[in-house]
Amino acid sequence: MEKEHIAIVGAGLVGSMQACYMAQRGYQVSVFERRGDIRKAEIAAGKSINLALSDRGWKALRGINMEEAIREIAIPMKGRMIHALDGELSFQPYSKDGKCIYSVSRGGLNQLLLEKADEYEGVSLHFNKQCKDIDLKTNSIRFKDVVSGEVITQKFDRIFGTDGAYSAVRLRMQKVDRFDFSQEYLSHGYKELEIPALPNGEHRMDLNSLHIWPRGEFMLIALPNMDGSYTVTLFFPFEGPTSFESIKTEQDVVDFFERTFPDAVPHMPNLVEDYFANPTSSLVMIKCDPWHYEDKVCLMGDSAHGIVPFYGQGMNAGFEDCTYFEALMVEHNSDWTKVLEAYSKIRKPAGDAILELAVRNYIEMRDLTADPHFVLQKKIEKRFAKKYPEKWMPLYEQVTFSHIPYEEALERGDIQNRIMQRVMDRPDIEENWDSESVEQAIIAEVQALKLPSPLSLQD
């Protein structure tokens, strides 16, 4: 029997990874990418250039034997370093026991994954090929070569749409009867800036932190790069009294940054130049349902669930799609009808949940991290979770350091939060936050609700 021929449309992070998973199963895999070969490209400035990799992502990388290679380009971040207006720093660890998230270069990671995919005999890579349309009856794709202008049409057994939030594959599925779809933009956008390395190549701030300047309605963040620099991102309203719209001149930029992020300014010698040279980008949220078409077409990553970046889970959720897909192939013995149906059914609630979590986390990052009451709540939770790991896992750890399905993490997080609201309402909470009495109150609530152990929620 001839090997099935799989098309993967989009050679980004998720597409490259899924190519590896499909090649591991012995399929013939053709990967098509609208852009040129990223392995030969300078990474474009002003586009999201580093990402936070965490447990779900590592698990998926392990499945294609790429964990070790990626470890070498990943910088551990142990927690949030909060920069107050007066320059005071406070460190908020991500976990009770030193677990980290990892800053990696999107371009570098993509290059390594593509190289890995290219090593498989069954994989062929095709660049500058833009998907123009799909004929769902014949399962053939019409590509245009964006360099030569040539148009080719090719038929496949299966098609994966890993072509991102503005997916051409999904655009075709949108015309299928009873396909639900939404794209919704935040009223905030972002602009990438830079803190360059010191002349000696060293980092200008603590290396193993994700730096946040929380300012209520907006924030600045910085993630470290291997070359000593930080990628800095301003998340900011498009319109309003303090917004991208309101900052017009070079002096406006300087005034705003000196007033709002005074300790960052000395680290940003190219601030004004970067501000005007780099684009202001929007933040879109994508939902659709189902994520597949018959036994033929499957959406993965941002094309199925385009989320906002505030939980650092966009890539991790996309990689987890691959892990789940692989598990379903095993479970259903490569019966594509069953696999694709189960994949949509299982992963759609996960996609909705991580989007909701990510939207909420914007408020946590930009506002609550600077709120002493909130910080105390997190401290109580961490202390309790360390003592009673079978009773409690803070929401952030469920999402970032566990494999609990996102939708269960969201639900459990809401329950835990309601418990904590009552604990935080105690008039003596600031003095007695680490008391036996507070501890017993939490235990009583957990027992009254008969909450299962968070450890049992692991998938």
Next chain:
Amino acid sequence: MEKEHIAIVGAGLVGSMQACYMAQRGYQVSVFERRGDIRKAEIAAGKSINLALSDRGWKALRGINMEEAIREIAIPMKGRMIHALDGELSFQPYSKDGKCIYSVSRGGLNQLLLEKADEYEGVSLHFNKQCKDIDLKTNSIRFKDVVSGEVITQKFDRIFGTDGAYSAVRLRMQKVDRFDFSQEYLSHGYKELEIPALPNGEHRMDLNSLHIWPRGEFMLIALPNMDGSYTVTLFFPFEGPTSFESIKTEQDVVDFFERTFPDAVPHMPNLVEDYFANPTSSLVMIKCDPWHYEDKVCLMGDSAHGIVPFYGQGMNAGFEDCTYFEALMVEHNSDWTKVLEAYSKIRKPAGDAILELAVRNYIEMRDLTADPHFVLQKKIEKRFAKKYPEKWMPLYEQVTFSHIPYEEALERGDIQNRIMQRVMDRPDIEENWDSESVEQAIIAEVQALKLPSPLSLQD
């Protein structure tokens, strides 16, 4: 100065009407329609073939001097005729003072509006022209002639997208940064059937009613046609124990209808044939924002706000778009930048509101109309509104017989409903529904909330 050239993409109800409004203002108007000339066409069976026209629609027709012509093809419906399972009929009037909605043929109405548009010197009609793409930079449209295959590209000063729920114009706007869009399907679909005229051409049931067979989870409805027939529509779940999926054989159809709509079956000699010949259609809900692009492109009708048919407001809302647009042209002296911005801003909340109202009305029609408690509530409201028109207007009348903005009707309706819930909770309500005491209780609530007169909400 050369006259501005306006493209109207879609010669359906709203497109034909907007062509008239634009021609009245002296513009050069080109109307493009994917299908052939509906004036020469047999109206396709199985597609929604009559509609309920009400006050908002009449107002828009008046603005292009088409009220009288349409009155001649409109059948007044004074209320709902509820068909119980045992065949018992009960009549629920739409208003306290005999106001009607009107059953009109979609095809007949469209033909008359197109003829009207064609009478204007400035209007040209182009059929079989499918919009393939729009270049938003140059404001030019690429059309394909679906008969000859010829492709033409033409530039316009303004473009109206009146091409329905699956709008090609909107599909292009979907690629514009920060354009929000969603399409969501109901889990219920519909199938059109027919009650033919009697051999002598007369109607088989009460002519001046909208007939409903409410059955909880689903319903059958029938609207009268001029030729003595009724268009019958089954609204029904796609999947589940009693659903389109579960009805497979001719015997299934007969059994289901005889069990569920026994008094309708004798009127439907072609039931089985129609059931299998006519398509099962889905119900999509469309939202987007904004409804315009710069000062160039404008969405109207279903392309901007595709709603479900349960309030009989789809066409009326689309026609009202035209009325508002015309008023804004007057207000802003044809300044397109201002007009289009104001149009999006004012009409988007109206579109969201009528969608919400329409979704809710499905439950009212299929379930609550058969609920004595609900029927009593409506009776109390009607009685009160008749006595105190300056204090109360039932929600249905706000939507159907007034020009109160939909979003205000929705809000006011919710407030009134909360008041009525408290009234209906009175243990003696069934005996004393028309008592002075109930009346005073409602007055007290209205006064306590300082509700403005519904008459003052009129736009």
